[in-house]
Amino acid sequence: MLLIGSVLAFAxxxxxxxxxxxxxxxxxxxxxxxxxxxxxxxxxxxxRRRELATPFTRRLLVPALRxxxxxxxxxTLPSVTERLNKEVIYAGSPVGWDGERVLAIKFATTAxxxxxxxxxxxAIHFHAFRGLFLILFGVYLGWYFPEWVLRSRSxxxxxxxxxxxxxxxxxxxxxxxxGLGFDAALARVARQEGGxxxxxxxxxxxxxxxxxxxxxxxxxxxxxxxxxEFKSFVLAMIQADIFGISIAKVLHVQAAEMRTKRRQRAxxxxxxxxxxxxxxxxxxxxxxxxxxxxGPAMIxxxxxxxxxxx
Numbered sequence: 617m618l619l620i621g622s623v624l625a626f627a628x629x630x631x632x633x634x635x636x637x638x639x640x641x642x643x644x645x646x647x648x649x650x651x652x653x654x655x656x657x658x659x660x661x662x663x664r665r666r667e668l669a670t671p672f673t674r675r676l677l678v679p680a681l682r683x684x685x686x687x688x689x690x691x692t693l694p695s696v697t698e699r700l701n702k703e704v705i706y707a708g709s710p711v712g713w714d715g716e717r718v719l720a721i722k723f724a725t726t727a728x729x730x731x732x733x734x735x736x737x738x739a740i741h742f743h744a745f746r747g748l749f750l751i752l753f754g755v756y757l758g759w760y761f762p763e764w765v766l767r768s769r770s771x772x773x774x775x776x777x778x779x780x781x782x783x784x785x786x787x788x789x790x791x792x793x794x795g796l797g798f799d800a801a802l803a804r805v806a807r808q809e810g811g812x813x814x815x816x817x818x819x820x821x822x823x824x825x826x827x828x829x830x831x832x833x834x835x836x837x838x839x840x841x842x843x844x845e846f847k848s849f850v851l852a853m854i855q856a857d858i859f860g861i862s863i864a865k866v867l868h869v870q871a872a873e874m875r876t877k878r879r880q881r882a883x884x885x886x887x888x889x890x891x892x893x894x895x896x897x898x899x900x901x902x903x904x905x906x907x908x909x910x911g912p913a914m915i916x917x918x919x920x921x922x923x924x925x926x
Contacts, residue, residue, distance in 0.1 A: 692719060700763070705840050706770035708812060721762045729758030770842075773812045778843050780813040782874035785849065789867035798863050799824065816840065831857055845877055 700715030733754030737747035784805050791801035799821065806817035816837055823833040831854045838850035849870050856866045 700766070702842075703763070703766045703770050706774055706842050707766060708770075708773055708815070718762060718766060722759055725762055726755055726758035729754035729761075774842050776811055777813045777816070777841065778845065779878075780809055780811060781843070781845060781849070782871065782878050784809050784813055784817075785867060785871040785874050789864065789871045792864045792867055798830075845874060849874075 697715045697719060700718045704710070704713055704715060704718065730751055733751045734747075737750050742750060787808060788801050788805045791804050792798060796804065802817055803821055806814045806821065808814075809817070820833045820837050823836065824830055828836075834850045834853050834857075838847045841847065852866050852870055853863070855861070856863055
């Protein structure tokens with residue numbers, strides 16, 4: 617009886633402790649829920665403070681550019697917006713930028729350049745025809761200047777990716793032949809290379825982790841670049857994935873082809889140097905040589921004719 621009583625007492629204490637524990641846990645959950653509700657109630661004021669903390673120029677310019685872009689898109693061909701969207705993608709898709717915002721910047725710079733040229737023409741006292749020519753030049757410059765800057769940035773980024781691609785393919789081929797899977801090798805190359813190419817490879821891995829197939833992720837990678845070699849590499853990898861070809865062999869062939877194309881591109885640039893150097897040679901170096909070599913002779917001839925006349 618004593619043993620049975622002890623067991624029952626122990627069981628009662630255990631039941632009491634379990635009940636108290638459940639009560640405490642439930643109470644903590646209620647407190648957490650109440651705190652979350654209080655945070656939700658306080659959130660609008662915090663959001664307002666966060667918005668007020670944003671600089672006034674940003675709060676004013678961003679909606680103005682958005683409205684100007686929507687207005688300008690009505691008077692612009694769809695092909696222009698598509699071209700600007702492609703250039704933004706080639707430039708790395710900066711946060712908050714798209715073709716519509718670049719179009720808004722183009723309209724704003726065009727208006728600013730035209731107004732500035734009007735003031736310049738009045739300050740210089742140009743005639744009507746010259747002033748009109750100056751204003752048209754300002755409109756042309758203001759319209760194309762943002763696109764030139766965007767193309768310059770996208771060109772630099774694509775050039776960096778093109779220079780990094782052969783080495784990345786070599787490393788990818790070596791890691792795959794060493795026994796790593798394609799995804800693990802791609803992650804290793806992305807960490808090793810860094811820069812624009814590493815960012816694009818990281819994006820491919822993230823898209824595959826989110827559920828996109830490898831072929832679709834690689835196809836999107838090819839669409840985000842304007843490099844023919846990159847597109848051929850993507851196409852080869854998609855075909856290898858579809859037909860079950862050995863990825864190591866495909867990567868080995870692609871790496872050798874990329875090295876050959878890099879050498880051919882370097883030879884092409886070297887062949888262009890003599891043509892590019894002709895203009896500075898004619899305009900800068902030859903006149904200086906003529907002055908140095910023929911200057912004393914011309915002075916001597918002038919002095920000889922001067923003495924002969926006397």
